[in-house]
Amino acid sequence: xxxxxxxxxxxxxxxSEKFGVSEDRLKREFEKELSGGTEIDDPLEIPxxxxxxxxxxxxxxxxxxxxxxxxxxxMGAKCVKCGQVYCPPRGDCHLCYEPTEWVELSGKGTIVSHxxxxxxxxxxxxxxxxxxxxxxxxxADTLLMTNLEMDDVEKCQKGMRVVAHFRHDRHGDINDxxxxxxx
Amino acid sequence: xxxxxxxxxxxxxxxxxWTEKTYFELGFEAAKSALADAGLSRADVDCCVYGMSNDxxxxxxxxxxxxxxxxxxxxxxSVRVNSGGATGGSALRIGFAEIASGMYDSCLVLGVEKCAxxxxxxxxxxxxxxxxxxxxxxxxxxxxxxxxxxxxxxxxAVAAHQxxxxxxxxxxxxxxxxxxxxxxxxxxxxxxxxxxxxxxVMNSPKICGPFKLFDNCVIxxxxxxxILMSEEKAKEVAKNPVWITGVGAAHDWPSAGSRxxxxxxxxxxxxxxxxxxxxxxxxxxxxxxxxELNDAFTATEIMAYEDCFLCGEGEGGRMIDEGATxxxxxxxxxxxxxxxxxxxxxxxxxxxxxxxxxxxxxxxxCERQRANARRGLVQSCGGPQNxxxxxxxxxxxxx
Numbered sequence: 001x002x003x004x005x006x007x008x009x010x011x012x013x014x015x016s017e018k019f020g021v022s023e024d025r026l027k028r029e030f031e032k033e034l035s036g037g038t039e040i041d042d043p044l045e046i047p048x049x050x051x052x053x054x055x056x057x058x059x060x061x062x063x064x065x066x067x068x069x070x071x072x073x074x075m076g077a078k079c080v081k082c083g084q085v086y087c088p089p090r091g092d093c094h095l096c097y098e099p100t101e102w103v104e105l106s107g108k109g110t111i112v113s114h115x116x117x118x119x120x121x122x123x124x125x126x127x128x129x130x131x132x133x134x135x136x137x138x139x140a141d142t143l144l145m146t147n148l149e150m151d152d153v154e155k156c157q158k159g160m161r162v163v164a165h166f167r168h169d170r171h172g173d174i175n176d177x178x179x180x181x182x183x
Numbered sequence: 184x185x186x187x188x189x190x191x192x193x194x195x196x197x198x199x200x201w202t203e204k205t206y207f208e209l210g211f212e213a214a215k216s217a218l219a220d221a222g223l224s225r226a227d228v229d230c231c232v233y234g235m236s237n238d239x240x241x242x243x244x245x246x247x248x249x250x251x252x253x254x255x256x257x258x259x260x261s262v263r264v265n266s267g268g269a270t271g272g273s274a275l276r277i278g279f280a281e282i283a284s285g286m287y288d289s290c291l292v293l294g295v296e297k298c299a300x301x302x303x304x305x306x307x308x309x310x311x312x313x314x315x316x317x318x319x320x321x322x323x324x325x326x327x328x329x330x331x332x333x334x335x336x337x338x339x340a341v342a343a344h345q346x347x348x349x350x351x352x353x354x355x356x357x358x359x360x361x362x363x364x365x366x367x368x369x370x371x372x373x374x375x376x377x378x379x380x381x382x383x384v385m386n387s388p389k390i391c392g393p394f395k396l397f398d399n400c401v402i403x404x405x406x407x408x409x410i411l412m413s414e415e416k417a418k419e420v421a422k423n424p425v426w427i428t429g430v431g432a433a434h435d436w437p438s439a440g441s442r443x444x445x446x447x448x449x450x451x452x453x454x455x456x457x458x459x460x461x462x463x464x465x466x467x468x469x470x471x472x473x474x475e476l477n478d479a480f481t482a483t484e485i486m487a488y489e490d491c492f493l494c495g496e497g498e499g500g501r502m503i504d505e506g507a508t509x510x511x512x513x514x515x516x517x518x519x520x521x522x523x524x525x526x527x528x529x530x531x532x533x534x535x536x537x538x539x540x541x542x543x544x545x546x547x548x549c550e551r552q553r554a555n556a557r558r559g560l561v562q563s564c565g566g567p568q569n570x571x572x573x574x575x576x577x578x579x580x581x582x
Binding site: 026117142 | 312326
């Protein structure tokens, strides 16, 4: 027997609270099923969610994120042997297998390659359209994947000079800064 | 090293959504049809390699363990491999090694992917949540927050290739989409058979960078399986074996900042060169009769022509302009429809591509048959900017 109205309301409330999905959205997907619109052998779909909460360590890269959060500084990691400067930083050079030491970078850099995302993952939809680009920071030998904020996203070009801007509220993650075209 | 034969082929349809079967039921169907095609039963399988990419898609960690039970193969040894979009190719490579090394005489290589269980209730569809699940494969500390999706990674590489070589042009990319959706019309297992025009592609919604909707492959649910066998055993049981004569693989720097340049897939070139050399193929354009290449995006198929030495670097666009890779061209590419027309079910894709080439070599590809096909190439790629590439050369029994 299909659910009556009261049973359906309880079902929507249960999954809405469990998964943080609005009852209207659940109703759109499941009303046919719950009101008897399917046959007993038809495929039965049901909501679910996978979620894990973390507390993870930045390990040897910890200073990079403290400098962002506390001092608005972007640091590079320089191999003590070959001198290659990594940004994003690394505790050890992946070519020499020797440790790196911290060097301060200016926060200025150059667009090496860029693209504009119009359609993307649910977690990023609120940002669209946005520029996803590789920036080579002055003094660094590697590329940083980051976002460039521009009024007209179509105007981004390879070779443009850009500069890091720090957000007012910083949390100690890579989103504490973003880039704008240098004036 | 022992010779390795492909003796059984089985696949489900590739579809946007399978509600009639679960992940494990899809795997079962592919395994059952591959065994039936080989005239074997589950008792004849010595070992298994499972190609399964994303645990978030399947809503299940270590799904190989459950599938192994579901298809009744305990206590046969198995291993699950995962290299993103190249997972199917990697599974074949490991299966090849199991037989070639002499460790086992028969191996079931089975790939499964089911991604549309991910669901975005706000949008009322799967893909945004499925892309969110895939985004967990970008470096979580540095790249994920900037939005390094599979699409944006490839868009950055294509932009660099266009700057260096002046192509591929967007009209050339559109021709690949028309070709692959069109080829899919003759493939009953394909997800996206369509007759479309240049205008349809050029006017389709922008997705990212140079890619519009029709430049993208279609994400699929499906399962594909092959049975690999040693020469000795294949001669006893197989009516129509196909031989794997070349295998090449590379795992390139996934961080583009670590690569020498952004404009080519250097790892893909290494993988293809190694597979072609192993098979004794000197001139790929002359010595191959067909190829199934990575068309995750229209532009990556054009770059694959170059990376598999079907033409010189920067000349890929010309191959599609000249019609060489069309179904009636001298080097048909993606007669299955490829990832754009047949579909992309990460763990199964490389195996689907291999099945397609085997069908042509066996003369069983029906109305899409490449006449007198003797030797074909498979290119299976995954990860940001083709971080993983696996290439296989396959040859007809009498070749």
